[in-house]
Amino acid sequence: xxxxxxxxxxxxxxxxxxxxxxxxxxxxxxxxxxxxxxxxxxxxxxxxxxxxxxxxxxxxxxxxxxxxxxxxxxxxxxxxxxxxxxxxxxxxxxxxxxxxxxxxxxxxxxxxxxxxxxxxxxxxxxxxxxxxxxxxxxxxxxxxxxxxxxxxxxxxxxxxxxxxxxxxxxxxxxxxxxxxxxxxxxxxxxxxxxxxxxxxxxxxxxxxxxxxxxxxxxxxxxxxxxxxxxxxxxxxxxxxxxxxxxxxxxxxxxxxxxxxxxxxxxxxxxxxxxxxxxxxxxxxxxxxxxxxxxxxxxxxxxxxxxxxxxxxxxxxxxxxxxxxxxxxxxxxxxxxxxxxxxxxxxxxxxxxxxxxxxxxxxxxxxxxxxxxxxxxxxxxxxxxxxxxxxxxxxxxxxxxxxxxxxxxxxxxxxxxxxxxxxxxxxxxxxxxxxxxxxxxxxxxxxxxxxxxxxxxxxxxxxxxxxxxxxxxxxxxxxxxxxxxxxxxxxxxxxxxxxxxx
Amino acid sequence: xxxxxxxxxxxxxxxxxxxxxxxxxxxxxxxxxxxxxxxxxxxxxxxxxxxxxxxxxxxxxxxxxxxxxxxxxxxxxxxxxxxxxxxxxxxxxxxxxxxxxxxxxxxxxxxxxxxxxxxxxxxxxxxxxxxxxxxxxxxxxxxxxxxxxxxxxxxxxxxxxxxxxxxxxxxxxxxxxxxxxxxxxxxxxxxxxxxxxxxxxxxxxxxxxxxxxxxxxxxxxxxxxxxxxxxxxxxxxxxxxxxxxxxxxxxxxxxxxxxxxxxxxxxxxxxxxxxxxxxxxxxxxxxxxxxxxxxxxxxxxxxxxxxxxxxxxxxxxxxxxxxxxxxxxxxxxxxxxxxxxxxxxxxxxxxxxxxxxxxxxxx
Numbered sequence: 001x002x003x004x005x006x007x008x009x010x011x012x013x014x015x016x017x018x019x020x021x022x023x024x025x026x027x028x029x030x031x032x033x034x035x036x037x038x039x040x041x042x043x044x045x046x047x048x049x050x051x052x053x054x055x056x057x058x059x060x061x062x063x064x065x066x067x068x069x070x071x072x073x074x075x076x077x078x079x080x081x082x083x084x085x086x087x088x089x090x091x092x093x094x095x096x097x098x099x100x101x102x103x104x105x106x107x108x109x110x111x112x113x114x115x116x117x118x119x120x121x122x123x124x125x126x127x128x129x130x131x132x133x134x135x136x137x138x139x140x141x142x143x144x145x146x147x148x149x150x151x152x153x154x155x156x157x158x159x160x161x162x163x164x165x166x167x168x169x170x171x172x173x174x175x176x177x178x179x180x181x182x183x184x185x186x187x188x189x190x191x192x193x194x195x196x197x198x199x200x201x202x203x204x205x206x207x208x209x210x211x212x213x214x215x216x217x218x219x220x221x222x223x224x225x226x227x228x229x230x231x232x233x234x235x236x237x238x239x240x241x242x243x244x245x246x247x248x249x250x251x252x253x254x255x256x257x258x259x260x261x262x263x264x265x266x267x268x269x270x271x272x273x274x275x276x277x278x279x280x281x282x283x284x285x286x287x288x289x290x291x292x293x294x295x296x297x298x299x300x301x302x303x304x305x306x307x308x309x310x311x312x313x314x315x316x317x318x319x320x321x322x323x324x325x326x327x328x329x330x331x332x333x334x335x336x337x338x339x340x341x342x343x344x345x346x347x348x349x350x351x352x353x354x355x356x357x358x359x360x361x362x363x364x365x366x367x368x369x370x371x372x373x374x375x376x377x378x379x380x381x382x383x384x385x386x387x388x389x390x391x392x393x394x395x396x397x398x399x400x401x402x403x404x405x406x407x408x409x410x411x412x413x414x415x416x417x418x419x420x421x422x423x424x425x426x427x428x429x430x431x432x433x434x435x436x437x438x439x440x441x442x443x444x445x446x447x448x449x450x451x452x453x454x455x456x457x458x459x460x461x462x463x464x465x466x467x468x469x470x471x472x473x474x475x476x477x478x479x480x481x482x483x484x485x486x487x488x489x490x491x492x493x494x495x496x497x498x499x500x501x
Numbered sequence: 502x503x504x505x506x507x508x509x510x511x512x513x514x515x516x517x518x519x520x521x522x523x524x525x526x527x528x529x530x531x532x533x534x535x536x537x538x539x540x541x542x543x544x545x546x547x548x549x550x551x552x553x554x555x556x557x558x559x560x561x562x563x564x565x566x567x568x569x570x571x572x573x574x575x576x577x578x579x580x581x582x583x584x585x586x587x588x589x590x591x592x593x594x595x596x597x598x599x600x601x602x603x604x605x606x607x608x609x610x611x612x613x614x615x616x617x618x619x620x621x622x623x624x625x626x627x628x629x630x631x632x633x634x635x636x637x638x639x640x641x642x643x644x645x646x647x648x649x650x651x652x653x654x655x656x657x658x659x660x661x662x663x664x665x666x667x668x669x670x671x672x673x674x675x676x677x678x679x680x681x682x683x684x685x686x687x688x689x690x691x692x693x694x695x696x697x698x699x700x701x702x703x704x705x706x707x708x709x710x711x712x713x714x715x716x717x718x719x720x721x722x723x724x725x726x727x728x729x730x731x732x733x734x735x736x737x738x739x740x741x742x743x744x745x746x747x748x749x750x751x752x753x754x755x756x757x758x759x760x761x762x763x764x765x766x767x768x769x770x771x772x773x774x775x776x777x778x779x780x781x782x783x784x785x786x787x788x789x790x791x792x793x794x795x796x797x798x799x800x801x802x803x804x805x806x807x808x809x810x811x812x813x814x815x816x817x818x819x820x821x822x823x824x825x826x827x828x829x830x831x832x833x834x835x836x837x838x839x840x841x842x843x844x845x846x847x848x849x850x851x852x853x854x855x856x857x858x859x860x861x862x863x864x
Contacts, residue, residue: 314615320765426622428773429615433626436780440634443644457644459511 019097020121024054024114027121031056031112034103041106052116061109063128094123107182131156137239137261139406144281149239150261154186157256157263160241161188165248169193175206177220177257181213185220188244188254195251195484198448202253202266217262220255224266226446231415233407234447236268243277251485253448267448267483271456271467273408274298279470288469295468297399301412302438304399305342306423306431308392312338314427330386339424341385345393346417348375353397454482510709510717512643516785517703517721519646520696522653522728523782524605527752527775529693529729530736534745537686538678539671542734544686549726551687552694555842556722560715562850563704567711571701571846572796578852587845588797594837595790596813598695599783601834603627603818604827606779613753613772624818628811631784635791635807639706642784649781652774657728659756659771660735666758667738692835693729696782697722698842702789787811 021027028043035041035058042059045052057067094110096102097120102112109127134156136142137149150157158172169192175185185206189199205224214220217237225234238244239261244254247265255264265272274294279287311318312331319327334341352371356364376394379385396416403409415438422430445452455463460481465471474494479485508516525532533541566574572591575584606627607620615623634642676683700718707714736751739758748754757768764770787810794806821830852858 315766315769318764318766318769320760320763323763426618426626427615428769429610429618429623429626429776432773432776433630436630436777437633439648440630440637440641440645443648444634444637444641451644453644453648457647458509459647 018099020099020102020114020119022117022119024052024116027114028054028056030099031102031106035106054114055111056106056114057111058106058109061107061128062111062126063109067111067126090124092125094125095120096123097121104182129153129155134160134241140238140240140243140277140404142240142276142278142281145277146240146242148241150241150256150263152259152261154184154256154258157241157261158186158188161244161248161254164241164245165190170248173203175203177206177209178211178213183214183258185214185255185257188248188256190248190251193249193251193479193485193487194253195486198267198450198483199253201448202255206255214257217255217257217260217264220257220264224255226448230441230445231411232270232442232445232452233273233405233411234266234268234445234452236265236272236405237262237407238265239263240277246277246280247272251479251483251487267450269447269450269454269480269482270442270452273405274403274467275470276404280473282470284470284472288471291470292468294402294404297402298412300399301396301403301409302416302419302435303431304396305346305392305416306419306434308388309338309342309420310423310427310431313424327388330388333383334386334389336384337424338389339420341389342393342420343417345379345385345389346396348379349393349397350413450480450482455480458482507708508640508643508703508706510707510713512640512647513700513703513707513709513714513717514721514724515647515650516643517697517700517718518653518724519649519778519781520699520785521694521721521725521782522778523696524602524609524779525693526656526729526732526778527609527750527772529690530733530751531745531749532689532693533686533733534737534751536689537682539737539742540676540678540683541686541690541737542672542730543676544683545690545693545729545733546726547683548687548690548694549722549729551691552697552726553719553722556697556700556715556718558843558850559698559701559718559846560711562701562846562853563711563714565850565853568705570703570705570792570796571849572793574701574849574853575845576796578849578856578858585797588793590837591841591845592790592793592797594834594841595786595793596810596817597830597834597837599786599790599810599814600817600821601827601830602779602783602786603814604821604830606776606783607818608827609750610772610776613750614769620822621815621819624815627780627783628815630780631787632807632811634784635788635811636804639703639788642788646781646785649777652777653728655771655774656752657731659759659767660731662759663735663739663755667735668741669738671739671741672734672737688835690729692831692838694722694725695838696785697725698846699785699789701846702792783814787814 017030021030032041032043038058040058040060042055042057042062044055046055094105096105102121102123105123105125106112108125110123110125113122113124115121131151131153134148134151136147140149148160150160162170167190169190171189171191173187175187176182177185187199187202187206202224206220209220209223211219211223221233221235221237222228227234235255236247238247244263244265248254252265252267255266256262274291276290279291282290312327316324331338336344348371352367352375355371356367359367376390380387380390397413400409400413400416403412419431419434419438422434424430426433442453443451443457451458454460455467462478463480466476472494474492477490477492479488479490481488530541533544537544562571562574566577569577572588575587578584579587603624607623610623611618611620634645697718700714704711704714707717709717732752736745736755739755740748740751745751753768753772756771757766759767761767787807790810791803791806794800794810795803800806821827
């Protein structure tokens with residue numbers, strides 16, 4: 001960076017200048033040069049009383065109508081000094097004489113006002129925002145609870161978080177990332193809860209990102225996660241302010257970037273991907289049941305097709321006598337090996353999913369009908385794939401979609417393939433070895449110093465009540481130990497009235 | 502030196518349990534039965550008590566050298582030459598343990614699950630798995646072992662289920678085989694406890710007081726003893742004396758006898774679960790050898806050491822073929838047990854007492 005600055009120094013001395021020039025013309029010339037004579041840089045000359053001035057802004061960034069209404073018209077209409085006092089009181093007004101600040105302010109949608117013979121210039125932020133309303137995110141719907149979701153504006157998103165956590169301890173840190181795009185990334189955490197080392201860790205990793213742009217949170221995730229080649233997601237995405245609130249108060253750290261509706265929550269552990277906001281609004285029994293169901297889905301997605309393949313190709317003797325006839329008639333006419341069958345069906349389902357995901361919903365339904373009903377039915381009738389295999393693969397797909405986080409669902413569906421390969425080549429032994437590799441990997445994973453499989457291993461039985469089942473809120477008196485929070489004990493005497501008796 | 506990653510006392514318990522419970526559990530009742538007849542379960546209990554005494558003996562060493570592994574102790578107390586020689590004996594011992602585990606593993610898998618799969622595939626997979634986890638640190642190994650304990654529960658449940666078909670007359674009258682038979686049965690049961698002596702290798706890594714460490718080792722020993730007793734007892738109660746002579750892998754035959762509505766042959770599932778228990782003990786044996794090599798050569802290249810040791814185990818295991826070969830190797834291996842379990846640690850203790858040597862605090 002500095003090398004290039006030096007190069008341009010020789011070319012044009014003015015580039016290296018830090019404070020503004022004495023005359024308006026020089027300033028205009030400078031700004032035009034910096035902005036490469038772009039066409040949407042508007043330069044409007046105005047006169048306030050006796051003083052000549054010029055307003056510079058990017059017309060594509062500034063809300064011109066509002067600018068006219070609250071700023072230009074009162075200034076030009078009445079006496080300058082009076083109006084200026086009014087303006088100075090506005091929180092949006094900033095005074096500066098740093099050229100670098102001026103440039104970055106123009107970039108984020110400010111008007112810059114130069115007055116003749118004044119050593120400072122005024123910056124008035126009046127950015128044009130066109131946010132959509134904070135609707136419920138499609139990827140994380142809930143039955144009960146709040147239905148608000150994040151949108152593509154950092155300010156609105158942070159506002160949604162502040163709205164929920166009214167605490168001076170909620171701290172936001174802004175970091176500008178992307179050498180070309182200068183996007184603002186915010187780190188939010190509870191100063192009195194989050195572990196300072198983890199916060200520092202996140203901060204350093206974010207600051208170390210050298211990228212020309214932060215196109216999406218995926219860029220951030222890839223740059224800050226611990227094990228980049230792991231198939232498992234190590235940070236949690238969410239579009240729900242309530243989920244962010246819960247995780248902040250739990251002691252985790254939230255990263256949000258400009259123009260993205262996703263919040264990244266770190267550190268994440270394996271079981272955070274199986275929790276859904278809905279669990280906490282359901283009764284304890286149903287919440288726990290659904291959570292167990294999802295963990296079962298994890299197992300099912302990984303093992304079900306593999307078990308079937310292993311049983312059919314290696315251990316047919318494991319099938320009970322009553323079932324053997326049924327399975328036999330189903331697979332007798334099929335020309336392929338069970339593994340090929342499974343791969344055909346799984347590819348088909350993935351195709352249907354991939355095709356349906358980006359199509360407009362009416363066509364998406366057609367895909368569902370064509371894919372699900374027609375292909376599923378005729379592929380069996382044609383004798384290409386056995387009945388049981390269709391059931392198994394469809395069940396597996398449904399189980400993988402039960403996992404509440406999209407990333408984890410994908411990961412597990414993908415990991416099912418190597419397990420199946422193991423089953424097809426070595427039967428149960430292959431499955432066991434495939435699982436061994438997966439679980440060794442899971443044991444070695446850590447997300448920002450938090451073991452991925454905690455609290456199962458390293459074991460903390462007390463926390464199982466929030467990962468395996470969902471214990472009632474007033475039962476959970478502690479924050480997750482592995483997060484090493486500053487306040488390990490939660491305030492959770494929800495039923496204090498009941499204990500006096 | 503190796504990364505001094507710390508594990509908790511809780512994890513130490515599982516570390517010790519998993520290194521002991523391994524390849525032997527499916528034929529353990531048979532081996533002891535051959536010697537001790539229907540009182541095999543008494544032999545197991547007695548050996549468990551004996552092991553407990555040894556563990557208590559170890560506590561003196563642990564107290565004197567709270568931060569030294571047994572390898573470090575040998576080097577410090579016995580000098581460079583003798584110390585290194587004994588460490589080499591240890592390394593060979595653990596390589597041999599690992600190889601025997603692999604050889605037995607292949608033998609039983611070929612008998613029960615995959616008769617036509619080439620040995621090198623099975624051993625190779627096991628070796629790869631071991632390398633995959635050993636390149637991490639002890640903390641992660643410990644996590645994995647704790648996770649694998651689920652399978653122990655499976656065996657315990659199966660054993661309790663088998664009590665449904667138990668015939669108590671098979672072990673009555675208690676003590677009918679006589680004291681000589683029971684004592685003879687201690688030898689094979691002693692072998693099945695192999696691994697507890699690794700306490701002396703792992704205790705410096707445990708983040709707990711010496712008292713807690715001994716307590717954890719005792720808990721592990723208690724669990725292993727009870728687990729073995731349960732398996733032996735249930736096999737004795739399930740099979741008559743004449744039957745038991747014919748079933749070299751009684752635990753699997755026992756499970757094979759059950760059949761459920763959805764699973765006709767649960768033994769296949771249990772053999773698969775047993776693979777994990779085999780893997781865990783193999784992993785820890787290789788890790789024990791690795792620590793020895795690293796103390797001896799003062800190398801820091803963990804990955805090389807692990808790979809070389811695993812490959813050595815792989816080659817040895819491939820060359821131990823068939824049950825006769827295995828038993829010959831085992832006999833050779835038995836000769837090591839007493840020195841490693843008792844003689845070397847005792848010798849160390851005596852030397853340290855005579856030379857009044859304790860651990861220097863600023864190591």
